[in-house]
Amino acid sequence: MVKLLSLIGLLPYLLVGSIADSDTKFSLLPQYLIEKRLSLYKGTDEQREESLRKLFLQAGCSEGNLTEQKVPHRKQPNIICTLRGNTSSTIVIGAHFDHVKRGDGVVDNWSGSALLPSLFQSLSSAPRTHTFVFVGFTSEEEGLVGSKFYVRQLLPEQVARIVLMVNLDTLGLGPTKIWLNHSNENAVNLLGGVARLSNLPVSGIDLDGFGTSDEESFIKRNICTLMVHSLTPEKASILHTSSDSISALQPKDYYDTYHLLAEYLSILDVKLDPASYRCSASK
Numbered sequence: 001m002v003k004l005l006s007l008i009g010l011l012p013y014l015l016v017g018s019i020a021d022s023d024t025k026f027s028l029l030p031q032y033l034i035e036k037r038l039s040l041y042k043g044t045d046e047q048r049e050e051s052l053r054k055l056f057l058q059a060g061c062s063e064g065n066l067t068e069q070k071v072p073h074r075k076q077p078n079i080i081c082t083l084r085g086n087t088s089s090t091i092v093i094g095a096h097f098d099h100v101k102r103g104d105g106v107v108d109n110w111s112g113s114a115l116l117p118s119l120f121q122s123l124s125s126a127p128r129t130h131t132f133v134f135v136g137f138t139s140e141e142e143g144l145v146g147s148k149f150y151v152r153q154l155l156p157e158q159v160a161r162i163v164l165m166v167n168l169d170t171l172g173l174g175p176t177k178i179w180l181n182h183s184n185e186n187a188v189n190l191l192g193g194v195a196r197l198s199n200l201p202v203s204g205i206d207l208d209g210f211g212t213s214d215e216e217s218f219i220k221r222n223i224c225t226l227m228v229h230s231l232t233p234e235k236a237s238i239l240h241t242s243s244d245s246i247s248a249l250q251p252k253d254y255y256d257t258y259h260l261l262a263e264y265l266s267i268l269d270v271k272l273d274p275a276s277y278r279c280s281a282s283k
Contacts, residue, residue, distance in 0.1 A: 096140030
């Protein structure tokens with residue numbers, strides 16, 4: 001079942017006002033740079049992994065904060081870049097970089113993974129309260145292998161420190177969408193408030209029956225999630241076919257999604273109340 005809902009018009013004005021009063025700082029990168037990083041989709045998953053690692057380094061994620069997490073029985077590791085905050089309270093932003101053999105896999109999901117270094121760069125321009133962990137997951141297309149391993153090896157105290165996981169999958173086909181029943185209500189409301197304040201589009205559309213994505217691995221560990229995408233039933237036929245190419249993306253919509261996420265994460269860092277983010281696997 002697909003459910004489409006505008007988020008912006010339903011938000012209370014009090015929420016928007018409180019966001020406007022936030023002392024938030026982030027760097028908004030130019031559109032040409034976002035598109036240049038998107039253009040590096042070509043090649044095998046091994047080449048994509050190397051491109052993602054290089055993009056993190058170019059974005060300023062130093063060797064000491066950039067690690068490779070070996071995943072059993074997989075050639076490519078998870079790529080992890082950590083932006084340390086003043087506390088150990090953690091926000092994870094993830095996207096898978098692997099793709100199926102048919103098509104170029106630009107939409108699914110270089111569109112998500114290519115934004116990770118840019119979001120890191122945008123947030124690293126100012127001190128952070130929370131620790132942000134950016135993860136490029138391997139082997140999502142083979143059954144969420146990379147994200148399952150990532151959460152499985154976390155100790156209970158590490159799980160407890162993760163307040164929210166933001167998953168990016170299949171961006172740029174149109175304006176920003178949220179998979180509502182895979183997302184924490186408070187995270188959705190805040191994103192909608194940021195969108196309204198910034199005059200950027202966002203709506204909710206559930207994709208039950210259209211497949212799985214890496215946020216599900218976190219949901220099973222009772223970690224709150226926010227699932228960001230751009231898919232609609234009309235465009236679902238693009239995925240896993242030769243139509244998944246650079247021409248399928250809308251540059252303005254893709255940049256708007258980056259802009260919205262960069263601003264949202266900077267405000268989340270200030271506004272996040274861990275007590276409001278309590279989730280269970282039954283979500």
